[in-house]
Amino acid sequence: MRQIFTIFYYTLLRNLRDTGETVLQMVVFPIVLIFILGNALGGTFEQPQIGVSEIGYVRLDQGPVADYFEEFLAGDEIAKLLNVNQVDSRQQGLEMLEDREIVALVELGEDFSQRVMEGKTSPILVTTHPASPFRAMVIENILESFIQGGNTLQALTSMGVEQPEFVFAGGIIEDKSISTTGLTPRAIDYYGVTMMVMMVMYGALYATSGMSSSYLATIGQRIKTTPVRAAQQYIGLVLANVLTVFGQVVVIMAFSGLVFQVNWGDNLPLVLLIALLMVVLAIGLGTMMVMLVQDERRASSIISTITVISTFIAGGYFRVNIPGVAGLIQYLSPNYLAQTAIFNTVYSGPPQQTIIMIAAMLGAIIITFGIAMVAERRAIR
């Protein structure tokens, strides 16, 4: 234990000392990216990507606010994004949703206008299909802009109504993997998650440099001649690197949450746990790479390339929608696993999907460390 702690402590000390450039790359850079992508590009990046989404619309309310809502949906801007299909009943809408004819079902309840005009909470029920989370985000963005958009707001207030509170009701549908989502991520919420995850992937570089100097190369060899077992050396190094990157995660989350109001949801412990798993996975990946190629520089450049590709296919830089079977390639991206699990947690997606992602990450962790150990044994000595 003492030996592990010694390795751990001095590695951590070195990581923390190695400020300047590293802090710039690992903390400041992602925060700046979150800010830039979340704001400057936020308004424009979705529309050309997404195209028209089919939605179902059930109107049970005959009041005036519902008229406004329909007018809003019929607007030119909205028509580019949504194709509204009138549906007679909720039941019919859910069937269409299951058949993937539509990606979301929007419902106005019977007393919708009534409640709005009384200044009460007025739910717009939105049921989305979990297979198209990004389209769901678009739809929810649009609905939010209805509530908060200038014209509507003005119209409502001119009618003597306070700004209605926007609440999605949590309608659960029996035995279907269809769920309602809660709030909608804004661009900055989205990039807060993806850039944090990307930074974690770059954290694999701690493993490539740490493992090559303190495990493989001269100092590592020297440590191996002391009364320290290779496993203790290994564990101490991995723990220190995990803690270093996890510390950076916490800084990024705290800063983006407090300063940019990035939404990290209500279940912070679970989000942190997912981030921690991602950190362990990234360190495992870096360790595996350096053990496989036995060369720090090559391992680092491979890791950097993997990070860019993995961030890209996970939609980290901008949302990508890979149709059909090819979409499965996303599951190869560690970023995708972590992002999906975090979005799912923050925006109340189906819990089983979070569990699947976490399980996939655990599997990947075991595989990377397993390969790393085998590769190390096979290296000629």
Next chain:
Amino acid sequence: MIIKTTDLVKRFGDTLAVDHVNLGITQGEIFGLLGPNGAGKTTTINMLVGLTSPDAGEVAIFGKKANGHNNEVRRNVGIVPQELAIYEDLTARENVTFFARLYGLKGEQLQTQVSQALEFTGLADREKQFPKKFSGGMKRRLNIACAIAHQPKLIIMDEPTVGIDPQSRNHILDSVRLLNKQGATVLYTSHYMEEVEELCSRVAIMDQGRIIAQGTKEELKALVAEEERIVIELSAVNYTLVDELKAVGGVNEATIAENTVTLLATKNTVSIGRVVDVINATGSDVLSLNVEKPTLESVFLTLTGKKLRD
């Protein structure tokens, strides 16, 4: 025996890096392992300390077979690797403390012995500095400090003086003597003949993976030193001189190059006065005269037919 190896063999692909090496190092000595670059010294050491597994043969340290991980043995060995193995981003003191902790020191003893090691290597007043700022010699000394803070009974040094200034080198050589005086057995590896000659009591000469000679310095020199070389610089050369010098008792061979005459003679048999007389008789003056005693260099030259350093 502190170290004993029996027919150690290590191959790297087609290279036979270590070829049936038998070494015996006894308690309290400074043992020199002398050989040119690529002789197999580092590979041998790596097998002694378990970094490389031998293809054949055995290693025993402190009389115990050194296979696998033996903390008891490791705690009592200090290794100064050939390549600098220190952290540039830890201070000198932190570097020494790090390794001392790994060797199991703690508490008061840790602090005291770390201070002693820094003192010993002349780094005490720079202990809070980072090695980034150190000269090559200081880094080498720190490299040594990291190996001695735990006060090992056996210190293995792999070319600890490569590429440093004479002052640091002398400091290191003095330190090695002092460590030895304090009771440590030292295995000292070098390709500098002078260092080994100056420092070590017993020497093994290694070349191309093999130990070509092993023994006290005197024993090794005796191997080759039936003869001594007398080198004489003359003011002028007369070509009958060679034959006249060969006729002098004890001289076995005489050669002339420009105005230098080299004699190979049976040890301690030649009268130098007689040689000078012969030269003067030809009308030439002796400008300088040198009787060269055998060195480890000449041992190496004789045994391998090549120079230690090219």
